[in-house]
Amino acid sequence: MENSEKRLTIKDLAEDDRPREKMERKGASSLSDAELIAILLRVGNASETAVDVAQRLLGQVNNSLNELARLSLHQLTRIKGIGRTKAITILAALELGRRRNAEGPINRERIFSSRSVIDLFQPVLADLPHEEFWVLLLNKSNRIIERVKVSQGGVGGTVVDPKLVLKHAVERLASAVIVVHNHPSGNPQPSDKDIALTEKLKNAAQLFDITLLDHVIVTDGECYSFADNGKM
Known part of the structure; x- marks a missing residue:
C-alpha cells in the first residue's frame, strides 16, 4: 500500500523547474527567492514540494527577506513544513548574508603601472x-x-x-x-x-x-x- 505521508521532493518537479538543476545551468542569480530557499529546505511535505513550502513561507513575511530574517527559530518552526533542522538551515543562511553585508566591499589592490x-x-x-x-x-x-x-x-x-x-x-x-x-x-x-x-x-x-x-x-x-x- 502506498504511503500517503511520503514527502514531495524537488525531484518530483519537472526537470526545468528544479532549482538545483536550474542553478547549475543558469547560475544562482537566475533563481527566485523561493527557489533559493527551496534548495535549503531540500524536501517539502506530503502535499507540497520544497518550492511550494518556500513560496508559502515568503507569503507569510510579505515576500520580504528582511522580514524573514527577523523571525526566530520558534516562529519558523511553527510554519507547516518547516521543522527545527530546516529552520536552523534558513537562519544560518540569513546570518551568513548578514555577515557578508557587514564586511563591506572587498578592497582589491589597483594596478596603476x-x-x-x-x-x-x-x-x-x-x-x-x-x-x-x-x-x-x-x-x-x-x-x-x-x-x-x-x-x-x-x-x-x-x-x-x-x-x-x-x-x-x-x-x-x-x-x-x-x-x-x-x-x-x-x-x-x-x-x-x-x-x-x-x-x-x-x-x-x-x-x-x-x-x-x-x-x-x-x-x-x-x-x-x-x-x-x-x-x-
Whole structure:
C-alpha cells in the first residue's frame, strides 16, 4: 500500500523547474527567492514540494527577506513544513548574508603601472633559482581579482600554455590580464620566445574580449615591461 505521508521532493518537479538543476545551468542569480530557499529546505511535505513550502513561507513575511530574517527559530518552526533542522538551515543562511553585508566591499589592490606589478611580484620571484610564470587577473577598474601561478620550470625557462592562462581569466570573468615571469639569470631582456608568447597571448585574449595589458619580466635588479617599451 502506498504511503500517503511520503514527502514531495524537488525531484518530483519537472526537470526545468528544479532549482538545483536550474542553478547549475543558469547560475544562482537566475533563481527566485523561493527557489533559493527551496534548495535549503531540500524536501517539502506530503502535499507540497520544497518550492511550494518556500513560496508559502515568503507569503507569510510579505515576500520580504528582511522580514524573514527577523523571525526566530520558534516562529519558523511553527510554519507547516518547516521543522527545527530546516529552520536552523534558513537562519544560518540569513546570518551568513548578514555577515557578508557587514564586511563591506572587498578592497582589491589597483594596478596603476608596471611599477605596481614589479612591487607585487619582485619579492616573490626575484630570488628564485627557477622560472615561474604568473597571471594577474584584473577587473574593469584594473583592480586585482586574483593572481595565479600558471607554470614552473627550470633555470632556462618554463612552458606556458596560452589556453591555461585564458582559462583562468574566463573563469574569473577578468576584463584584463597582466602576465609575469622571472629570469633567474638576472638579464631582464625578453627572449625571442618571450616575444612570441606575448604576441600569441595578446591575440588569443582578444578573442574573449580580454585585454593583455602587459608582460613583465622580473629579476633581482632591473625589470622589463613590454608595455613601457612599446611592445604591446
